[in-house]
Amino acid sequence: MPITEQSFHSSSLSDAFLTLIRLSGIELSAEVSNKLILKGMDVRQLHQRCERFGLICQRSLSALGKLPETAFPCLLQMKGKRFVVALAARQGELQILDKQSQPVWIKETVLSNHFSGVCYSIQKAGEPDVQRPVTASGWLKKEVTQLWANYAQVILATLLINCLTLAVPIFTHFVFDKVLPNYATETLVAVTIGIGLVILADFVLRWLRSFYIDDACRHISRQAELQLIDSLLRQEAYQVNRSPARLAQQAQGFSRVKEALSSSILLTALDIPFFILFTAVIGLIGGPLMWVPIAVAAVLIPASIINYRLTRKRSSVATTAQTEKNACLHELTQGLETIRAMGAGQSLLSRWRVLVNSSNRHDFSHRRVGSVLNAFVISASQIVVVATLVIGVFLIQSGLLAPGSLFACIILGSRAVAPLMNLTQLLSRINLSRQALRQLEPLFANSGVARSEAENPETTRQRLYHLIPSVEFKDLSFRYPSDNQDTLNGINLSISAGERVAIVGASGSGKTTLIRLLSGDLIPDSGRMSVSGHDLAGLNLADVRQHLSVLHQQPFVFSGTVRSNLLLGNASANTAELDRACFITGLDQWVSRCRKGYEHPIGECGSNLSGGQKQALCLSRTLLHNGSLLVLDEPTSAMDNLSEAQFCQRLPDYLGEDQTLLLVTHRASLLQLVDRIIVLAHGRVVADGARDEILKKMQAVRTS
Numbered sequence: 001m002p003i004t005e006q007s008f009h010s011s012s013l014s015d016a017f018l019t020l021i022r023l024s025g026i027e028l029s030a031e032v033s034n035k036l037i038l039k040g041m042d043v044r045q046l047h048q049r050c051e052r053f054g055l056i057c058q059r060s061l062s063a064l065g066k067l068p069e070t071a072f073p074c075l076l077q078m079k080g081k082r083f084v085v086a087l088a089a090r091q092g093e094l095q096i097l098d099k100q101s102q103p104v105w106i107k108e109t110v111l112s113n114h115f116s117g118v119c120y121s122i123q124k125a126g127e128p129d130v131q132r133p134v135t136a137s138g139w140l141k142k143e144v145t146q147l148w149a150n151y152a153q154v155i156l157a158t159l160l161i162n163c164l165t166l167a168v169p170i171f172t173h174f175v176f177d178k179v180l181p182n183y184a185t186e187t188l189v190a191v192t193i194g195i196g197l198v199i200l201a202d203f204v205l206r207w208l209r210s211f212y213i214d215d216a217c218r219h220i221s222r223q224a225e226l227q228l229i230d231s232l233l234r235q236e237a238y239q240v241n242r243s244p245a246r247l248a249q250q251a252q253g254f255s256r257v258k259e260a261l262s263s264s265i266l267l268t269a270l271d272i273p274f275f276i277l278f279t280a281v282i283g284l285i286g287g288p289l290m291w292v293p294i295a296v297a298a299v300l301i302p303a304s305i306i307n308y309r310l311t312r313k314r315s316s317v318a319t320t321a322q323t324e325k326n327a328c329l330h331e332l333t334q335g336l337e338t339i340r341a342m343g344a345g346q347s348l349l350s351r352w353r354v355l356v357n358s359s360n361r362h363d364f365s366h367r368r369v370g371s372v373l374n375a376f377v378i379s380a381s382q383i384v385v386v387a388t389l390v391i392g393v394f395l396i397q398s399g400l401l402a403p404g405s406l407f408a409c410i411i412l413g414s415r416a417v418a419p420l421m422n423l424t425q426l427l428s429r430i431n432l433s434r435q436a437l438r439q440l441e442p443l444f445a446n447s448g449v450a451r452s453e454a455e456n457p458e459t460t461r462q463r464l465y466h467l468i469p470s471v472e473f474k475d476l477s478f479r480y481p482s483d484n485q486d487t488l489n490g491i492n493l494s495i496s497a498g499e500r501v502a503i504v505g506a507s508g509s510g511k512t513t514l515i516r517l518l519s520g521d522l523i524p525d526s527g528r529m530s531v532s533g534h535d536l537a538g539l540n541l542a543d544v545r546q547h548l549s550v551l552h553q554q555p556f557v558f559s560g561t562v563r564s565n566l567l568l569g570n571a572s573a574n575t576a577e578l579d580r581a582c583f584i585t586g587l588d589q590w591v592s593r594c595r596k597g598y599e600h601p602i603g604e605c606g607s608n609l610s611g612g613q614k615q616a617l618c619l620s621r622t623l624l625h626n627g628s629l630l631v632l633d634e635p636t637s638a639m640d641n642l643s644e645a646q647f648c649q650r651l652p653d654y655l656g657e658d659q660t661l662l663l664v665t666h667r668a669s670l671l672q673l674v675d676r677i678i679v680l681a682h683g684r685v686v687a688d689g690a691r692d693e694i695l696k697k698m699q700a701v702r703t704s
């Protein structure tokens with residue numbers, strides 16, 4: 001019976017879940033609620049999404065009258081994917097929310113016909129989100145385990161389908177040996193109706209089976225895409241930049257894993273054990289004929305395993321070769337102008353040729369092994385038919401077998417070896433997926449617990465609603481994993497709120513690394529960093545970033561419009577605020593020349609902007625973010641002298657009195673913006689003091 005609005009009010013999962021969060025006394029910011037609750041979300045996502053945002057979702061199975069008091073408030077799952085918010089229970093009645101979100105008492109009997117027997121309650125997790133899977137295989141296992149109900153149904157359907165498959169050979173056997181000799185037409189009609197029903201049931205079961213598998217795949221695929229972006233966002237930025245080609249390959253890995261769980265491959269795996277069933281039935285009907293599929297299996301199974309072992313190593317080398325090719329292609333496209341300018345086309349071409357040859361060699365040697373076995377696999381099915389027929393003829397001659405039984409054995413024999421014929425393909429897919437999972441491991445490992453916990457706005461890390469822009473570095477050291485010496489070594493610095501400080505030093509002295517550490521993009525190896533008097537390691541990074549405006553050395557512009565790029569700094573900024581920020585950086589002059597003004601379109605990675613325009617746009621975006629701690633890494637390196645002079649003149653008026661400025665620069669002209677200079681050399685602080693004093697010392701060093 002459909003749920004009628006007259007009897008009680010039910011709503012979609014997302015709406016009901018939002019109400020439940022409110023009723024459970026859990027306060028979430030609008031931003032977190034938007035991320036947590038997705039329109040059209042599925043109950044299977046509920047547990048995982050809650051876990052991710054620091055909530056515990058309890059699913060329980062219960063009759064309406066047996067819900068404990070502690071279960072309320074809860075969501076009652078109705079038939080037809082609708083949900084009712086229940087607040088309390090009393091003798092034979094439940095208190096639920098009506099259409100106007102008002103509590104009403106309703107008889108249990110009204111609900112019980114529609115109740116699916118499942119209810120959900122939520123509470124805030126006491127512990128931080130440390131359950132995030134840190135291995136790719138762990139992630140996959142978790143996803144598949146959550147879908148156990150789907151897979152259980154698929155296994156059950158497979159069992160029934162394989163049992164029903166026996167019906168056709170038995171029918172053949174019966175018609176040939178019993179119906180045909182006696183011309184028993186009535187019996188034929190009866191068994192034909194029976195087999196018709198079996199075929200229908202088989203059709204329905206097969207359809208249901210692919211439906212459940214597709215459903216599970218769709219879920220895993222969706223989760224895979226989310227997981228990919230989630231992991232990427234938690235990556236160290238320098239890792240992502242180091243090899244975009246490898247990253248693209250890792251992203252492809254997700255689709256391979258998805259494919260491995262696709263219907264055809266999974267069904268092949270599930271059908272393999274039924275080889276034993278079909279062979280046993282051949283034994284029952286055709287006696288010695290059962291040795292034919294057994295003999296074929298005895299060759300096919302070891303051959304497939306040997307092929308798997310051989311290709312496993314080769315395909316891993318082929319993948320590495322492919323990654324190198326992708327990396328070269330990426331560099332080629334990115335550095336096209338430089339290649340032309342340097343006249344390096346020929347040398348790049350020969351590098352490309354070497355990589356293509358190596359990739360092809362590995363690729364083809366890997367395929368060659370597989371193609372020999374594939375040819376054998378096709379012959380195997382023919383061998384089964386021919387061998388069964390030949391041996392069957394002798395058995396019929398000696399009166400040990402009826403012709404109908406021979407037909408049945410041929411059908412059963414082909415059916416028995418069919419899944420084994422796909423074994424090679426199955427093992428090769430498993431191989432590719434294993435490789436893909438292995439490639440995905442760094443993505444998961446780098447997005448480990450520390451970062452995930454720090455970035456998650458709902459962890460128990462200390463919240464920071466107000467930031468005093470003071471910074472302290474104590475014995476801070478850091479080394480990039482690929483380097484063999486410390487990039488920063490024992491840095492001790494203290495910067496007070498409202499200070500204007502420049503960090504200077506030769507190229508490679510560690511200035512940018514210090515900024516990356518401060519903005520939480522890198523985690524120090526030892527020592528401590530404090531912001532606003534709190535250890536950064538214990539602070540919620542999402543909060544810190546609200547108060548921190550950082551301009552990185554490499555300006556990055558996203559496709560969209562000038563406005564959309566500026567608003568990344570502050571989504572609620574109005575046009576007057578945009579005008580003000582653009583005036584400081586000089587971007588206003590260019591914007592005023594654009595016919596569409598702030599709506600001027602921007603190509604991928606800012607491909608239609610000059611270097612100076614990109615920098616000014618990024619600088620304006622950083623100013624709009626208006627954090628109390630402003631960190632600018634080479635803010636004017638791409639600007640002309642006039643624009644730089646204007647920027648130096650205008651910035652002081654834009655800065656608030658308590659706003660701290662941390663400037664990394666090589667340009668002497670920018671030093672007028674600061675009162676203090678810190679000099680870094682080889683990862684250490686070598687001078688720190690008032691601007692004029694340090695400038696004098698630097699001058700003295702230069703002249704001596």
Ligand SMILES: Nc1ncnc2c1ncn2[C@@H]1O[C@H](COP(=O)(O)OP(=O)(O)OP(=O)(O)O)[C@@H](O)[C@H]1O
Nearest residue numbers: 238480482483487506507508509510511512513514
């Ligand atoms: N992603 C990275 N992986 C490995 N080493 C790196 C990485 N980025 C920087 N380094 C190394 O760390 C050292 C410090 O680099 P950093 O970018 O902090 O210097 P910098 O003082 O900002 O230089 P510049 O003034 O040229 O910008 C350099 O020796 C550099 O080779």
